[in-house]
Amino acid sequence: MRAIIASEWLKARTVRSHWVLLAIAVAFPLIISTLVGIFNPDPQFMSYRELGSMTTGTGVVSLLLLTSLWVINLTSEFTHGTIRVTYAAVPARWKVIVSKAVVGTAVTLVVMTVLFWSTFGVGALLLDRRGAPIIVDGWLGHTMGVWIALVALAVIVSWFGLSLGVIIKNSPVAIVVVLLWPLIIENLIALALTLSGIETARKWMPYQAAIQTVDNNPGLDDTLGRPWAHLYFAAFVLVILAVGVVVDRRRDA
Amino acid sequence: MISVEGLTKRFGSKLAIDDLSFEVQPGRVTGFLGPNGSGKSTTMRCMVDLDRPQAGTVRFSGRCYQDIVDPVTSIGALLDASYVHPGRSARHQLEWLAISNHLDRTRVSEVLELVGLTEVAHRRVKTYSLGMKQRLGLAATMLGDPEVIILDEPANGLDPEGIRWMRDMLKYLASQGRAVLVSSHQLSEIALMAEDLVVIGRGRLIAQEPARDFIARHTTTRVRVRSPQISELVESLRGQGADVSPEEKPLTTDGVLVVGLNMATVGELAHQRGVILHELSEVTDSLEDAFLAVTKDDQEYRSGPSS
Numbered sequence: 363m364r365a366i367i368a369s370e371w372l373k374a375r376t377v378r379s380h381w382v383l384l385a386i387a388v389a390f391p392l393i394i395s396t397l398v399g400i401f402n403p404d405p406q407f408m409s410y411r412e413l414g415s416m417t418t419g420t421g422v423v424s425l426l427l428l429t430s431l432w433v434i435n436l437t438s439e440f441t442h443g444t445i446r447v448t449y450a451a452v453p454a455r456w457k458v459i460v461s462k463a464v465v466g467t468a469v470t471l472v473v474m475t476v477l478f479w480s481t482f483g484v485g486a487l488l489l490d491r492r493g494a495p496i497i498v499d500g501w502l503g504h505t506m507g508v509w510i511a512l513v514a515l516a517v518i519v520s521w522f523g524l525s526l527g528v529i530i531k532n533s534p535v536a537i538v539v540v541l542l543w544p545l546i547i548e549n550l551i552a553l554a555l556t557l558s559g560i561e562t563a564r565k566w567m568p569y570q571a572a573i574q575t576v577d578n579n580p581g582l583d584d585t586l587g588r589p590w591a592h593l594y595f596a597a598f599v600l601v602i603l604a605v606g607v608v609v610d611r612r613r614d615a
Numbered sequence: 616m617i618s619v620e621g622l623t624k625r626f627g628s629k630l631a632i633d634d635l636s637f638e639v640q641p642g643r644v645t646g647f648l649g650p651n652g653s654g655k656s657t658t659m660r661c662m663v664d665l666d667r668p669q670a671g672t673v674r675f676s677g678r679c680y681q682d683i684v685d686p687v688t689s690i691g692a693l694l695d696a697s698y699v700h701p702g703r704s705a706r707h708q709l710e711w712l713a714i715s716n717h718l719d720r721t722r723v724s725e726v727l728e729l730v731g732l733t734e735v736a737h738r739r740v741k742t743y744s745l746g747m748k749q750r751l752g753l754a755a756t757m758l759g760d761p762e763v764i765i766l767d768e769p770a771n772g773l774d775p776e777g778i779r780w781m782r783d784m785l786k787y788l789a790s791q792g793r794a795v796l797v798s799s800h801q802l803s804e805i806a807l808m809a810e811d812l813v814v815i816g817r818g819r820l821i822a823q824e825p826a827r828d829f830i831a832r833h834t835t836t837r838v839r840v841r842s843p844q845i846s847e848l849v850e851s852l853r854g855q856g857a858d859v860s861p862e863e864k865p866l867t868t869d870g871v872l873v874v875g876l877n878m879a880t881v882g883e884l885a886h887q888r889g890v891i892l893h894e895l896s897e898v899t900d901s902l903e904d905a906f907l908a909v910t911k912d913d914q915e916y917r918s919g920p921s922s
Contacts, residue, residue, distance in 0.1 A: 369715035376707040377700060443698035447755070450663045450692055451715045453681040615665040 363461070366452055370461040374435055374469070383434075387427035388473065391420035391481040399488025408494040410486075410501035414508045417482045418577040424477055425470075425516035429523040430537050432466040436524055437533040449615045456607045459528055463603070466520045474516045478509050507588070511576045514592045518572065522599045528606030544569040568598035616641055617662070617763060617794055622671030624657055624818075631657045632668065633818040639796045639811075641762070644789045646809030646826065647798040648906055650914045654818040655798045656694065659767050663692045675763055687716040691756035692765040696748040696772070701741030705732055705751050708740060712755055726754040745772030753781065764788060766797045770804055782808045806830075806902040814906065816913025826902065833908050834900030838878045840885070841870040841894035848890045852876065855884065872898065 374380060398416060402408060436459075439445040452458050482505060486496040523540045530536040539547075548567040555563035565571065571586045572595035586594060617639040624632040632654045639645045649655045660666040662673045664680040673680065675690060683689050699708050709723040727733045730750040740748065749772050756764060764785070770778050778801075786808055789795045796813075799805050805812075805826075812829050814822040822829055839862065842848055849859050852873055862870035873881055878897050885892050 365717050366715055369711045372707065372711045372714060373700075373703075376704070376711070377702045379702060438700065442700050443695060444700050446660075446665050446694060447698050447712065448715075449665055450694075451687050451712055453664050453683075453686060612667065614660070614667055 363457060366457050366461040367464050370458070370465045374462075374465050377435075377438075380431055380435065383427055383431040384473065387424040387431075388477055390427075391417065391424055391477055392484060394420045395481045395485040396488065399485045399492075402489065402492075402494075405489050405492040405494040408489050408496070410496050410498065410505060413482060413485050413489065413494075413496060414505050415577045416485065417478060418508055418512050420481060421474065421478055421512050421516075422573070422576070425474065425512070425519055426541060428470055428473060428516060429519045429540055432462070432470075432520045433523040433527045433536045433540060434533050435466070436462055436527040437531055437536055440531040441533060446615050455611055455615075459524070459603075459607055459610065463521055463524055466524060467517050470516050470520045471513060474513045475509070478512060482509075508577050511588055511592065514589075515572050515576055515595075518592065518596045518599055519569075521596075521603055522569070525599060525602040525606045528603070528610050544573060568595040571595060616676055617796065618672075618674045618677075619658070619662070620672050620674075622658065622661055622668050622673065624654070624661055624666060624668045631818050632661070632671075635671070635815065635818060635820055637813045637820055637823045639763075639794045639813070641794040642789055642792045643810045644785055644795045644797060644808050645811040645813060646805035647796055647813050647815075648802070648805065649798075649815040649821075650910050653815050653910075653913065655815065656767055657818075658815070659692070659694055659765055659796075659798065662765060663690065663694070665694075685716040685718075685759070687712060687718065687761070688759035689761050690763045690765065691759060691761040693749075693752040693756045693769055694765075694767045696745065696752040696769075699740045699748060699751065702739055704737050704739055705743070705754075706736040708751065709755060709758060713758055716759060718759055722758060722760075726757045729757060730754040746774055746777055749773055749781075750777070753784075762793050764793055764795045764797075766795075768799055769797060770799055770801050778804060802901070802903040802906055814909060816910045819913075821909055821913065829909075830900065830902055830905045833905035835874055836900075837898045838873040838876065838881050839870065839894060839896045839898050840873060840881060840892065842885070842890055842892050843869055844890045845869045845871060847888060848885055851884050851888050851890075852881065855880070857881075869893070 395417065439448060448458055449455055490496050519540070522543075523536070526539050527536045530539065548570050552564040552567050565585065571591040574585050575588050575591040585591065619638070620636050622632050622635040635654070635658060647655055657666060661668045662680070675683065680686060680690070706723060706727065709726065710720055713720055713723050724733070727736045730753050732747065732750055732754065735743075735747070740751065743751065749769060753769060756766065769781055773781060782804060785795050785797060797805070797809070809826050812822065812824060812826045813820070814829070824832075840848065849871060852859050855876060857873050857875040859871050859873050862872050878895060882892070882895050885895070
């Protein structure tokens with residue numbers, strides 16, 4: 363298994379388009395944080411909570427870009443036919459999928475962590491100089507919670523992208539579905555269920571439940587709260603992934 | 616040795632492979648022939664567990680493909696040279712394959728040298744010609760020094776030097792005791808390298824036998840005779856029970872093709888009659904003639920008249 367993971371790691375880092383996506387994912391929040399730190403007209407109203415929310419907001423864009431990278435990392439194999447070479451070399455197809463998930467998880471963990479703290483750090487440094495109350499009591503605990511929630515969400519969404527990629531096999535379609543899932547698909551399902559009398563339907567939409575608890579954890583009745591929202595979303599994604607692995611095992615490569 | 620037994624594969628309602636059984640012996644190059652759409656590529660994909668057959672088994676020295684640990688080290692398969700990521704270099708393409716099957720990376724340099732791509736190994740594959748991709752595919756096939764080699768149309772896009780190199784290499788690999796199965800539409804190439812043939816049509820086995828026997832069984836050997844006294848000789852030949860017909864290509868007035876007598880007998884007969892001969896030669900049909908004769912009823916796609 364280690365050999366297959368090493369092989370997938372080499373595959374992931376030897377395609378230029380992957381590096382381009384990664385560079386955009388890293389640069390985007392840093393640029394936004396720098397601009398906010400320099401040009402925010404009312405720095406005195408920026409607390410660690412607002413900075414954390416901004417870091418999360420830009421971080422979600424980065425996690426979607428990273429997810430697109432992991433989708434492409436798999437679906438491009440179907441597009442170019444290299445999946446046949448891969449599966450001929452590794453007949454246990456699930457090992458390939460799991461290895462891709464392991465590589466995606468490791469890179470996502472590292473990148474999102476570096477990205478979160480550097481974005482938060484740049485913003486805090488610039489705003490602190492302008493008198494914003496960033497480093498005050500309670501900032502570290504709150505920010506750590508946001509960081510863990512964001513990174514966990516990024517990892518789960520990367521698995522989600524991989525799962526859809528295995529089933530759909532087509533890069534553009536898989537990426538569109540991943541991006542539109544929380545915006546359109548879950549909203550439509552929630553609306554249909556609400557209209558049919560299930561008032562709490564929105565609370566049980568897995569992707570939205572996890573997103574809602576990233577930068578705040580109110581623990582109100584209308585959200586699942588941490589860590590339950592993330593665990594619920596992860597369980598949902600693992601079911602999709604299992605379906606993908608079974609479908610992939612049965613069909614022609 | 617490769618043993619294919621009762622292989623059956625459907626795509627929806629279309630039966631692509633129909634209860635196909637054959638064997639590929641070690642130490643020999645086996646040509647895998649069939650018209651377009653006859654199921655050659657599907658068979659090869661089923662052999663390496665990429666396509667899921669509805670019935671049948673494929674065994675490599677008694678083992679199923681999925682039971683072979685690190686299959687690159689036992690079976691080298693080149694199914695399509697375009698199965699490479701265009702944005703990845705040739706070296707990286709081979710490195711990930713080597714790593715996945717616990718092969719040393721030094722082996723990558725060796726096979727790149729073997730196929731003559733060392734100088735361009737750092738270049739992205741999208742800059743490669745089809746012939747260069749074929750060489751890269753052959754490098755991947757040889758990466759694990761396998762005992763079984765399966766190649767689908769490996770000569771496509773190769774230049775004459777490349778074709779000769781590939782032919783010599785496959786014969787050399789077979790001479791080392793490996794089982795080599797190669798499909799190709801370039802029948803002249805197959806004729807030069809294959810000792811055995813497996814011929815299929817519409818997914819069914821048509822023939823499996825040594826190439827020499829296949830050609831002999833499905834073609835007719837004739838004797839070409841040219842003489843200024845051809846009419847005298849024709850009469851004598853027919854008297855001996857030979858079937859004599861005028862030569863069509865090239866169109867000559869002094870030439871005939873004789874069926875039913877061997878060259879020595881025709882020569883002796885001419886000598887006895889005092890007939891001067893300008894040419895006496897044996898005309899043997901090619902593998903292409905034999906193949907077309909055998910598969911004439913199994914062509915999935917037929918061309919219209921050329922003019």
